Amino acid sequence: MLLASTAAFAQSGGQMAVQQGTNTQTYNVPHGSKDQTVIITTRDLKDGESTAPHMHFGVEMTQVVTGTFECYVKGQPMMLIHTGGSFVIPREAPHDCRPQPGSPPVHLAVTLVIDTGTPPRTPVPDVLIPKK
Numbered sequence: 001m002l003l004a005s006t007a008a009f010a011q012s013g014g015q016m017a018v019q020q021g022t023n024t025q026t027y028n029v030p031h032g033s034k035d036q037t038v039i040i041t042t043r044d045l046k047d048g049e050s051t052a053p054h055m056h057f058g059v060e061m062t063q064v065v066t067g068t069f070e071c072y073v074k075g076q077p078m079m080l081i082h083t084g085g086s087f088v089i090p091r092e093a094p095h096d097c098r099p100q101p102g103s104p105p106v107h108l109a110v111t112l113v114i115d116t117g118t119p120p121r122t123p124v125p126d127v128l129i130p131k132k
């Protein structure tokens with residue numbers, strides 16, 4: 001069975017049975033980079049909660065499954081991501097994110113590609129979300 005499915009995949013020219021969605025993101029790990037660990041998880045935040053300022057020794061790729069999300073990345077304009085949208089946080093970029101005030105709870109699908117042996121998140125002292 002495995003050989004038959006492998007042969008069928010090869011004959012299809014490497015086509016996937018289920019095509020990628022229109023919001024697919026691709027990230028290439030640079031040649032010669034450190035060993036990488038992939039962490040795939042979900043996270044839920046309610047109005048008034050934040051992720052707290054932090055960074056990753058790698059790249060974060062997140063899709064907003066429900067709700068509307070504000071993401072503040074140091075040195076960049078605030079990103080506003082609605083249900084179905086996705087975003088990428090660059091390597092070692094301090095960031096802090098929260099549900100947009102008044103948004104229903106936000107459900108996130110998070111993928112981290114980080115240097116093996118590093119913590120999934122490292123707190124940073126920067127306060128990135130503007131005070132009201």
